[in-house]
Amino acid sequence: MLEPRQAAIFDMDGLIVDTETLYYETYNQTLNDLGVDVPRVDYVRCVGHPVEDNSADAVKRYALPVRPENFLKSWMTRFEAAIADPAQIALMPGFLDLLSHLQHEKYKLGIASSTPRHRMLSTLQNGVLPHVNAAALQDIFGAVFSGSDVTHPKPDPEIYLKAAAKLNVAPEACVVFEDSAAGVQSGKAAGMTVFAVPNFFTAHQNHNAADRIFPRLDAAIAFL
DSSP, X not given: OOOOOOEEEEOOBTTTBOHHHHHHHHHHHHHHTTTOOOOGGXXXXXTTSOHHHHHHHHHHHTTOSSOHHHHHHHHHHHHHHHHTOGGGOOBOTTHHHHHHHHHHTTOEXXXXXXXXHHHHHHHHHHHTGGGSSOSSGGGTOSEEEOGGGOSSOTTSSHHHHHHHHHHTOOGXXXXXXXXXXXXXXXXXXXXXXXXXXXXXXXXXXXXXXXXXXXXXXXXXGGGO
16 A cells, blocks of 8 residues: 655756746856857757756857856856846746645645755745745745755755655655656656656656656646
């Protein structure tokens, strides 16, 4: 008999907040300074890769007259200014309704993001807290883990196993929400139920390993 679900653990970028759009917009603005403009669809190939790798790729692909580390600095200065402004961070469709349902059903909640801790916390504090009835992240999420907190990034299960342990819930009693193929693989490798909710930037990836695939977050409510 399956253990009843007791916890829900969320990825962050492109799943609960629309930061992939901010990554693209600030990337393209940095390119614009150097005389290059790329459509949103061209950024799809960058999603899921470290910003350091994407900066090096941009310099090579577009023959930019700057060093990769200088492109990265300009890009991340723009991006971090954007996530410091609550007005620029949009929640993904259905997140607030799903969160309300999970809280009503007494689920323990966690975050498992590959983003470095300082950017993750800025995004959550400015992009999520203004929309919920909470004074601090720990009032909502009992476990908050970033890419800075693990040795092995997704698709390794380390981050999800750490989140489950922090929540004191067995992996098989956790449901994971992910938008990327690597995240789906991470959750499944941890022995958890995985619900995939692809976005524009990850829709081309293979999410078939997920237990269910939804068009938006609140579509999962009927299964929780």
